[in-house]
Amino acid sequence: MSAQGVEVAPWGPPYLLYLGSAPDDLSIKTARGLAYWRPQWCLGQHRRDDCAVTLGLPDVGLAQSRDNGADTMVIGVANAGGVMSPEMVADTIAALEAGLNVVSGLHHRLNDQAEIVAAARANGRALFDARAPQPGLPVGTGKPRAGRRLLTVGTDCSVGKMYTALALERSLRQRGCPADFRATGQTGILVAGAGIPIDAVVADFISGAAEAISPARGDHGWDLIEGQGSLFHPSFAGVSLGLLHGSQPDALVLCHEPTRRHMRGLADYPIPDLMACMEANLAAARLTNPAVKPVGIALNTSNLPADEAQAACERIGALFGLPCQDPVSMGVEAITDHLIASFGN
Amino acid sequence: MSAQGVEVAPWGPPYLLYLGSAPDDLSIKTARGLAYWRPQWCLGQHRRDDCAVTLGLPDVGLAQSRDNGADTMVIGVANAGGVMSPEMVADTIAALEAGLNVVSGLHHRLNDQAEIVAAARANGRALFDARAPQPGLPVGTGKPRAGRRLLTVGTDCSVGKMYTALALERSLRQRGCPADFRATGQTGILVAGAGIPIDAVVADFISGAAEAISPARGDHGWDLIEGQGSLFHPSFAGVSLGLLHGSQPDALVLCHEPTRRHMRGLADYPIPDLMACMEANLAAARLTNPAVKPVGIALNTSNLPADEAQAACERIGALFGLPCQDPVSMGVEAITDHLIASFGN
Structure with a gap:
């Protein structure tokens, strides 16, 4: 699952897909892509009462999902601007407290939010921002390579x-x-x-x-x-x-x-x-x-x-x-x- | 000197151009460009004993340069990797203590070095990293504009x-x-x-x-x-x-x-x-x-x-x-x- 030279993720499946208060299909593009291409990794979805969409996965709570074997909650919902709402922050902290790692593809990074970082540390869980490039990338060389x-x-x-x-x-x-x-x-x-x-x-x-x-x-x-x-x-x-x-x-x-x-x-x-x-x-x-x-x-x-x-x-x-x-x-x-x-x- | 919508610099000329221990002409490309295009802003150059090049400007010390009317020292020298040597860091702190602002075009940012930031604060001087883009840039719109x-x-x-x-x-x-x-x-x-x-x-x-x-x-x-x-x-x-x-x-x-x-x-x-x-x-x-x-x-x-x-x-x-x-x-x-x-x- 990992390319040579590309860091292996410190988090991983099985996943709980967090949909939160998603208003429409476009906003859960990330969760849908994951559920479509890696159904074997996706044990359930977590939705708030006002969530308007579904992936057709079992609806599970955070603790229940951990009991079912999920290792990581994926924030699979995006709103305008990629910012986390106060509810999303609260749910993220609750997930960490329930023993789940949390990964996100939002612009607004988990690792930039002190409350979330503190909760991850306190619970010994990993955070991963899929939109944050690793440091130390090289300049392109244009050199032909095998493959x-x-x-x-x-x-x-x-x-x-x-x-x-x-x-x-x-x-x-x-x-x-x-x-x-x-x-x-x-x-x-x-x-x-x-x-x-x-x-x-x-x-x-x-x-x-x-x-x-x-x-x-x-x-x-x-x-x-x-x-x-x-x-x-x-x-x-x-x-x-x-x-x-x-x-x-x-x-x-x-x-x-x-x-x-x-x-x-x-x-x-x-x-x-x-x-x-x-x-x-x-x-x-x-x-x-x-x-x-x-x-x-x-x-x-x-x-x-x-x-x-x-x-x-x-x-x-x-x-x-x-x-x-x-x-x-x-x-x-x-x-x-x-x-x-x-x-x- | 500033474009509408582009932040005005909190530093400015007249300049002292810092050449440090520059080994060759290529390494002082930034200082040379500034001296060529804005000679009226460049009051002098500051070189270490082992500096191998000159811009033909008067050689002046830090305090003397301040007395001559310089407001800002420009780090106009680059070495491989754009990293600041310990001597460059020491000279930068000395410039701040002499009452000069300091600007740099190096990859290794002034604002990322605690010692330099502390010296700027202590002396009420400004630091500016010309290679650090301002935050909050917009995505391109492609909309035609006047001009x-x-x-x-x-x-x-x-x-x-x-x-x-x-x-x-x-x-x-x-x-x-x-x-x-x-x-x-x-x-x-x-x-x-x-x-x-x-x-x-x-x-x-x-x-x-x-x-x-x-x-x-x-x-x-x-x-x-x-x-x-x-x-x-x-x-x-x-x-x-x-x-x-x-x-x-x-x-x-x-x-x-x-x-x-x-x-x-x-x-x-x-x-x-x-x-x-x-x-x-x-x-x-x-x-x-x-x-x-x-x-x-x-x-x-x-x-x-x-x-x-x-x-x-x-x-x-x-x-x-x-x-x-x-x-x-x-x-x-x-x-x-x-x-x-x-x-x-």
Whole structure:
């Protein structure tokens, strides 16, 4: 579960997923990702009376969850600004007192709150902020390294780059090929148990962090690196470019949400043309890996009826001459087939 | 000296430039930049007995410098790793005790060293770390804003992007056009008295920092924004791209060092083709400003004889159909002429 060179987490599953007073599905994106990709780690959910959503897991109290075998409570809910409410702070302290470690993907760090740090110390429990990068990251070297790497890139933020990388990890492993998901965001880090929140590192170290996430490997396996942002997103493209250069990907999968009308959060910026987006990513990737190849398109079709989703995949697949699938509703077997056909077993 | 929205420095000139035990010219790059661009602010230099270089300024002691009217000592020397030696710490404390503020562009921050912080408090003096970005930077919005902006971009790091932007500021001001240099690195910040060290901000905020550095202006003047790195530098391209997007430049000047054989620090990466580099910068800049235009090429010809320097400028200028000059040895008047011809007065 941990990449060579990336610190192993001092906390771990089984998990209790804290949903608190979550008002809607978007706010529990982290908990949902964890429950979807690592159901075997998730023993239950903890909700306040005014919580408006559910993951369908058993509702359990803190002490009961500890008795059931949970080691760690995951704060899997985000509100605007990523700040912890007084209720969340109180529940976090109660969890520590019940004997659970606590991990969080919020901007507002557990380790920056004296009350929470004191409760963790008093109860001998661990705190982990998934959005805090480890200190001492190196500057990127651009040096070629052993191993095979695939990076998921996107037309926009939140189009399925993490789901696609995780689906490819599962598919390759099922075929007996060594494969490791490499996490670059808070949800991915909680799913993988390791990783670096690439958007939170100091700007000079973006590509160095990407090199650290996916170190040299000699087993002919694949690193499936979680992409972030988009080269065409005016707020975050620097992160995407540094990640692309540091990853030195052999293969790219382009991720896209076909009903999206503008870049996330920016009503005046249209979604880029798919072909132009692929070309820009390939051109930039060639700087550190001239042999990079596109191997597929991943569509997030959750907002389309099934027949339109199928038609969109066929149309876009034909345009690129590459497999095009929705990793959640259709799987990624055709993309995996093409990856293996292009690079060997 | 300060951009709207960018904090005004609590320290300022006149300056004493601290060179310490500097072994070579490269190590006093910050002090040299300050002495070159703001000679009127620099009253003297302070050197230890083993200092191997000089700026040609009067050598003065700490107390004497205070008596001469200096307000602030600038640590204008860097060693490998940007760490302060015990001698530098002792000299810094002595400067504070002599009544000087102290500013530094080193990675090793003044404000992180308890002894130095205590001496500043005890003597009522200010400390300023030019490499520490201010907290609370916004995420980039990509929203068009008033004003005219020129960004210097480069084939590599350390090819003259700061010198070119400062030379254009001086040239435009001499012609009566409002113009402000906008600093993005530690030396530039000390020269300007304000700015944001763009390579030290958290990755998610690169373009937001660039927007903050060059806010809307309504006086028909120019912001001359100091570029960083290169889109073709595998270690730092993310910084360069975020800065390009956030700057929304109307005009680009491409900076180049014609004797450089490989990317700085990376022997296996060749310098990019000049035309490909300009095209890549224009293509990326169009995302946030579709009307961006190239207005000139700035060559750092310090490693060439004068006749070869002149020939290189003529050859490259003809290739692009743009003025090409060395800002230090030839000035930037032809580039300024072309800027005004392209955009009006």
